[in-house]
Amino acid sequence: MSNLALMVLDKEYTIHRLDTDANIPAAVFGNHFFLISRTEEELSIVCETNIQIDSAKAQTSSNKRKKLPPSIFLTSSSA
Numbered sequence: 001m002s003n004l005a006l007m008v009l010d011k012e013y014t015i016h017r018l019d020t021d022a023n024i025p026a027a028v029f030g031n032h033f034f035l036i037s038r039t040e041e042e043l044s045i046v047c048e049t050n051i052q053i054d055s056a057k058a059q060t061s062s063n064k065r066k067k068l069p070p071s072i073f074l075t076s077s078s079a
Helices: 026-030
Strands: 003-006 013-018 035-038 043-048 057-060 074-077
Touching: none
Parallel strands: none
Antiparallel strands: 003 074, 013 043, 013 057, 035 043
């Protein structure tokens, strides 16, 4: 079984919240790291801050460890 490890992100990321039926911009898929989540209430996209998204709400932080929920930093590694 793989162990979980902490992944440190070296770029600035923004959490965008959009309407559930919003289109996902193609630029998001060209990045090294992104996260897309859809619920009944919203579509959420986490991507590099330099990607322009017309979102209802956006949150960016200068503290990389607080930008994303802790589960986002978990990645699989074989040890």
